[in-house]
Amino acid sequence: MQASKLLKAIRAIRGMVKGLDLPVVSRLASRKDPYLVLISCILSLRTKDKVSSLAADRLFQVADSPQKMIRLTSQRISQLIYPVGFYRNKAKVIKNISHKIVEEFGGAVPGTQKELL
Template identity: 50%
Template sequence: MRIHWDEIFPVLEEFKKRFDLPSVSLIGEESGSPFKILISTIISLRTRDKVTLSASRRLFAVADTAPAMIRLKQRDIEELIYPCGFFRVKAGNILTISREIMGEHGGEVPATKEGLLAFPGVGLKTANLVLSLGYAVPAICVDIHVHRISNRLGWIETKKPDDSVGALEKVLPLKYWIPVNELLVLFGQKICTPRNPKCPHCPLHAFCNRVGVEQS
């Protein structure tokens, strides 16, 4: 099956202009800081976008670097990022990561997948988002939106988000590796929703195989 990448992605880029960026993309665009991207991505896990943005802004107003973060107590971080999901676990991970950045990485967020995955609470999704947004390293960040939409469109056929990373690497042109997450997250929030996707209003309708869509 031929996939019309160079027709699909301009449509997604045009769609993106109608909405605010996802929280982590916005923080990355504003700051260009790999540390802020890493920490805000950790906060974002299983948390709504608006909560992620407000919690990240509260935390960064107090501590926006690893040296500043390690001066806080875990309880301080918990209070600043509440009510994000699993805020106590995330606060502990944020503090541990900040200490490891200072103690083992010379104060810099590592720019390698292996270095990032060694941190507590950091999985493939978080590592690839930090690499792509923080260091402009071609890496495909697959969250639940990217996984769902890529399968629904018929680009890939996978069961789990982590499996979708390798599958997309085989078919997606390199120039789209970084923007695919931001574009499909917005698209998944507004149009290609998990249940009852808005297919009649979808600008990608002509390119979609509607795999698994029973009602729209």
């Protein structure tokens, strides 16, 4: 493809996607906080992006670190993330993952997939 056609195509694509809402994970990835990205990924599974985004915002206003998250009950996390799909199960998973991150990794999300899983 010629460079001029490629540039034209790139501009056209940028114009088409401008103004579209970013998925919650992409939006939070710009903050460079692996914990927020991890929790956002959990929320986004089987849930529309708009619902996930609003739920993540509500949750992170109350608890934006694993240390803060473990102070919440699973029921409170459920209330904050409702109506994401499987919100009760996800609340328990978020609580358990947060405990593990605090207890086993000193509050920092592990840097390798092997440690994380």
